[in-house]
Amino acid sequence: MATMNKIRLKIDGKDVEVLEGTTLAAAIYQAGGTTFHHSVSGQPRGPLCGMGICFDCRVTLNGTPHVRSCMNLCREGMEVTTR
Amino acid sequence: MRIAVIGAGPGGLAAAATAAENGADVLLVDENPRAGGQIWRHGPMAPPPKLAMEWIRRIQAQRIETHFGVTVLGRDSNGLVAYSEQEGHVCLQCDKIILATGARELFLPFPGWTLPNVFGAGGAQALLKAGMPVEGKRIVVAGSGPLLLAVAATFAKKGAHVVGILEQAGIHSLLQFAPELIRHPAKLIQGVGFGTRLFPTRPRFGTWVCRAMGNDIVREVIATDGKREWPLPCDILACGFGLVPNVELAQALGCDVEKGKVSVDEHQATSQSGVYCVGESTGIGGEDVALLEGEIAALAALDIPNVTSKIHERWRWESFVSNLGRAFALRKEVLQLAEDTTTVCRCEDVSFGVLKNQPDQRSAKLYTRCGMGPCQGRVCGPACHELFGWELNKPRWPLSPVTLDALLDSQ
Numbered sequence: 001m002a003t004m005n006k007i008r009l010k011i012d013g014k015d016v017e018v019l020e021g022t023t024l025a026a027a028i029y030q031a032g033g034t035t036f037h038h039s040v041s042g043q044p045r046g047p048l049c050g051m052g053i054c055f056d057c058r059v060t061l062n063g064t065p066h067v068r069s070c071m072n073l074c075r076e077g078m079e080v081t082t083r
Numbered sequence: 084m085r086i087a088v089i090g091a092g093p094g095g096l097a098a099a100a101t102a103a104e105n106g107a108d109v110l111l112v113d114e115n116p117r118a119g120g121q122i123w124r125h126g127p128m129a130p131p132p133k134l135a136m137e138w139i140r141r142i143q144a145q146r147i148e149t150h151f152g153v154t155v156l157g158r159d160s161n162g163l164v165a166y167s168e169q170e171g172h173v174c175l176q177c178d179k180i181i182l183a184t185g186a187r188e189l190f191l192p193f194p195g196w197t198l199p200n201v202f203g204a205g206g207a208q209a210l211l212k213a214g215m216p217v218e219g220k221r222i223v224v225a226g227s228g229p230l231l232l233a234v235a236a237t238f239a240k241k242g243a244h245v246v247g248i249l250e251q252a253g254i255h256s257l258l259q260f261a262p263e264l265i266r267h268p269a270k271l272i273q274g275v276g277f278g279t280r281l282f283p284t285r286p287r288f289g290t291w292v293c294r295a296m297g298n299d300i301v302r303e304v305i306a307t308d309g310k311r312e313w314p315l316p317c318d319i320l321a322c323g324f325g326l327v328p329n330v331e332l333a334q335a336l337g338c339d340v341e342k343g344k345v346s347v348d349e350h351q352a353t354s355q356s357g358v359y360c361v362g363e364s365t366g367i368g369g370e371d372v373a374l375l376e377g378e379i380a381a382l383a384a385l386d387i388p389n390v391t392s393k394i395h396e397r398w399r400w401e402s403f404v405s406n407l408g409r410a411f412a413l414r415k416e417v418l419q420l421a422e423d424t425t426t427v428c429r430c431e432d433v434s435f436g437v438l439k440n441q442p443d444q445r446s447a448k449l450y451t452r453c454g455m456g457p458c459q460g461r462v463c464g465p466a467c468h469e470l471f472g473w474e475l476n477k478p479r480w481p482l483s484p485v486t487l488d489a490l491l492d493s494q
């Protein structure tokens with residue numbers, strides 16, 4: 001089971017602290033975000049499936065685009081950008 | 084004997100533990116960062132249930148090679164080809180394969196369903212368990228299936244206000260299911276438990292959401308029973324219309340699929356020799372069935388003869404499984420919610436108005452790019468199947484979007 005250690009990361013330039021075992025998607029919600037990216041025609045989008053299928057939770061992680069935030073756990077020092 | 088188990092939900096955990104306890108060399112792979120699958124998903128704010136812990140301990144007591152965060156894409160002459168967002172391409176060697184890839188939710192388009200904070204029902208639950216804060220938030224749970232009650236109960240427990248539970252199936256259709264609950268009293272007790280936790284909010288049957296509204300986040304939904312409409316202000320809409328078996332990997336391995344489910348015999352063997360399939364990829368039946376099937380497949384893969392009693396136990400669930408689908412059958416109204424401007428394919432923003440004139444999935448793909456985005460039709464494919472009767476697409480290699488480097492690496 002996840003221990004209760006704290007992890008620090010940056011979401012859109014803001015310092016955020018979460019419990020170990022938190023997914024990137026959950027951390028973005030904890031930081032107050034709801035729009036994770038914009039669709040090809042510019043509509044605001046956020047997670048739909050929560051389980052890796054829809055890709056609507058995608059964010060840029062440490063410079064890599066299109067990473068599914070619901071499928072990756074927060075690690076110390078990560079930098080996440082939504083848009 | 085080296086057995087690869089793909090999927091670490093109830094079906095996969097039971098298969099992996101049983102195979103290892105009977106002497107097999109087991110490899111357990113899941114694309115999630117943790118074991119548990121859908122029902123036993125857990126996180127920092129949501130510990131796994133007792134039954135899940137029992138199976139996870141059985142796994143831990145064995146020497147099982149685990150690969151989490153790894154998606155299996157298919158097979159080549161060297162073994163299973165897999166990909167991880169963090170490590171790139173991985174090749175996994177094995178003698179036999181047990182697929183336990185579970186199911187995903189069925190999403191049906193309606194105006195406003197692409198707004199942020201509109202989730203699947205299980206999707207909302209998964210995000211909550213992963214740490215999404217919900218205290219004080221107003222939530223409407225809608226769509227269809229026994230999952231709705233479980234989701235509403237979880238949100239209530241975490242301090243959300245459940246302002247509506249809307250089940251599209253009518254009470255008459257659901258009452259047909261009552262005898263099954265008497266035959267499987269544990270399920271009845273579970274349902275009553277959810278009900279008491281949700282009191283005084285009660286599910287409304289024969290009702291559904293026809294529209295979600297808001298600018299850049301959902302603010303209100305319109306509920307209807309087909310005769311009248313009423314507004315429900317909310318911060319979250321959790322809406323799923325039941326489950327769709329994940330058959331793509333089985334198809335990529337050449338296994339027969341019929342009516343959207345992987346075909347298996349009583350030993351859970353697929354049409355491909357040495358490949359077994361268990362749990363919801365073979366049909367929607369819940370955790371008890373998935374666990375039993377996992378045990379059966381492991382014993383069968385190892386040619387252990389005393390599998391018969393498990394097979395008999397599995398048969399006892401047959402009518403539960405088939406009546407479940409019938410009780411929650413979709414009404415035609417929920418298939419008619421999309422308007423011409425409603426997005427159907429979320430990846431490529433293709434609207435209902437554009438799609439309704441296409442003769443089939445193939446030409447929709449060619450002329451509108453529907454199903455060509457990163458989800459590869461996993462969301463819009465089953466929706467178009469329900470809406471237009473189009474055949475489900477056979478998956479293309481690779482099954483999930485991977486980087487070009489990883490692909491070249493696997494050649």
Ligand SMILES: Cc1cc2nc3c(=O)[nH]c(=O)nc-3n(C[C@H](O)[C@H](O)[C@H](O)COP(=O)(O)OP(=O)(O)OC[C@H]3O[C@@H](n4cnc5c(N)ncnc54)[C@H](O)[C@@H]3O)c2cc1C
Pocket residue numbers: 049051089090091092093094095112113114115119120121122123153154155156183184185186187188204205206208209230233234326329332361362363364369370373
């Ligand atoms: C989003 C969601 C939430 C749900 N929540 C509940 C609930 O709260 N209560 C309830 O009773 N039922 C719930 N269900 C129903 C649930 O599907 C079953 O009860 C049960 O989890 C089925 O077990 P399983 O072993 O067949 O599959 P799952 O539990 O679905 O496990 C399948 C596993 O396979 C993995 N997988 C799939 N494809 C690949 C691949 N190519 N490579 C690697 N790994 C792969 C997945 O990541 C997943 O962990 C939920 C279903 C969904 C879709």
Ligand code: FES
Pocket residue numbers: 046047048049050051052053054055056057058068069070071
């Ligand atoms: S929410 Fe659907 S892939 Fe992450």
